[in-house]
Amino acid sequence: MTELCLIAGQGRLPEILCKAFPEARVVGPEGDAPEGVETFRLEVLGSFLSELAASGIRQVCLVGAIRRPVVDLSQIDEATQPLVPRIVTALGKGDDGALRVLVSLIEEAGMEVVGAAELCPELLPPAGALGAREPTERDTRDMDRAMSVLSTTGPADIGQGCVVAGGQVLAVEALPGTDWMLASVAAMRRHVEPAGPAREMNLKSQTLEALGLGGQGSGPDPDPARESLWAPTPAGGVLAKAPKPGQDLRVDMPTIGSDTVRRAAAAGLSGIVVASGGVIVLDREDVAQAADSSGLWVRVV
Template identity: 40%
Template sequence: MTRTAIIAGQGDLPAALAARLDAPVVAALEGFIPEGLVPDATFRLERLAILMRNLIAEDVTRVIFAGAVRRPDLDPSFFDPETAQLVPRILAAMQGGDDGLLRAVIAVFEERGFEVLGIGDVAPDLVPAEGVLTGAPTAADEADAARAAAIVRALGDVDVGQGAVVAGGLCLAIEALPGTDAMLDWVAMTREGEGGVFFKAPKPGQDRRIDLPTLGPATIRRAAKAALSCIAWEAGGVILLNREAVLAEAEAQGITLWARAS
C-alpha cells in the first residue's frame, strides 16, 4: 500500500489534511506539534536521514509539508552520519533565505524517491480560486490591493515576507520575521482612521508545494481590530483554513474577502 506522510508543524492545517487522506503517517518537527492531531512520530532536523528511512519502512512514497515552524537551532551532537553529510548543503541554503532552505529540503526528499505534494494536490478546496467570497471590493480597495500586491512582489524578490497593509495608497506595514499577527497588531496600535487592504501572496518564483500563506478566523479578527475594510490575496496562492468560520467572521465584521487575480 502506498502511503502519504504529513511533515507537520504547528497549527490546524496538518489535521485538516489528515482528515482528507487515507491513513497518513504524521511526523512532526520536535517542538512544533500540530493542533488536534497526535503525531505518529516526532523528529529533529539533525536526524532527517533517519526520518526518511523510517518513512520508507512505512511504505510512504509521498510527502506533504504543512504547518508553521521556525528555524530550529541545530545541535551538532544530534547529527547522525548520513544527515551530517547534508549539513554544508543545508547551511548554504539557509544563507539564501527561507525560500532557498525550503527548496533544499524538497530536493533532499525528492532525491530519496519521495513525491512532494502541495496543499492543492490533496485539498484544492483549501486554496480558493479567483473570486469575491464576502462583501464587494470598492474602488479604493482595488487601488490599495494593487499597491499592496506590488509591495509584496518587491518583498518577495528579496525573500522578506508575504504580506502588506495599504490604506489610501500608503503602506502602513509589511510582513517580516515576526509574521502576520504581529504586523496586524502593530497596525491596530498605531494607525489613525479606517479602511485599507491587507494583502497576502506567495513570493515570486516560490515553490508552491510548501510554505503557502495561510488565512484563518484569527486573521479576520485582527484585521477588524486594525479597522481594515478588505483582505485580498493572490488567487490560488493562499490557504483558507476553517472556511465557514472565516466567511462567517468576515460577514460579521463587514470585511470583504477577495481572491484576486495575479
C-alpha cells in the same frame, strides 16, 4: 501500507489534511508537531528520511507552521553528517530558499513532495467575494497598490503579505509572519495621538524640539512617559496575501483563515485580498462569516 506522510507543524491546516487522509503517516519536528504525533529532530534528518523511504512512503506533504530550529551539532547522527553544509546554508536563507533545500533532500531520498492544495484542491477558492461586503473605490486602489508592493518584495524572499491604507504601506510581512504584522499595525494605531488642537500643538512642539528650535513658549512639552511619537495613519486599509514570484507552491503556500479576518479587523482594516490559485483559505464558510460579522470584505482576485 500508507504511501503518504504528512510532516505537520502547528495550525488548522494539518488538522484538515489529517482528517482528509486518515491513513497517512503523520510526523512533525520536535517542538512544533501537533500533540500526540511522532516527532523527529533536524539533527537526525538524514536517517529519518531514509527510514521514511524504506517504510514505503512515496509522497511527503509539508503542512503547518514550523519555527526555525536551533541545531545541536553534537547530536547530528552519521547519516545526517553529509547534509550538514546544506542544512546550515538552508537555515541562513529566507523561508523560500530554506524550503527549497528541504524539498531537494526529500526528493533525493526517493520521495515526491506534494502540496496541500494538490491533495485538497477545495482549499483554493475561485475568484470572487467571500462574504457579503464589497471593496470601495479607495479599497480597490489600495488592493492594486498592495499587490504591486508584493511583486517587489516577493523576489527578495521577504514575505507574502503587506498592509496598505490610503496608498501608504503600513507594514510588510517578514520572518515573524502575518499575525505579528497585523498585531504591529493594531498596536501602532492604538498609540496614535488623538486628533485635534492639542495633538497639533504637541506635534509642533516636538518638531521644533527635534530641530533644536524648541524652548519655553513653543508649546506643551512632550510626554516623558511616551517612548516614541506614532505618526497618524490613513483610516481603513487592506491586507494583501500572494505567493512570491517563482515560489514553489507545494510548500509554504500563503494561508488565511477566520483568525486572520479577526486580526485584520482588530488592526482597523477594511478588507483582505488574496491571489487566486496562490493562497489557501481555511474553512471558507467560517472566513465568510467572520468577515461579515467583523464588517470586512474578502476578495480573491
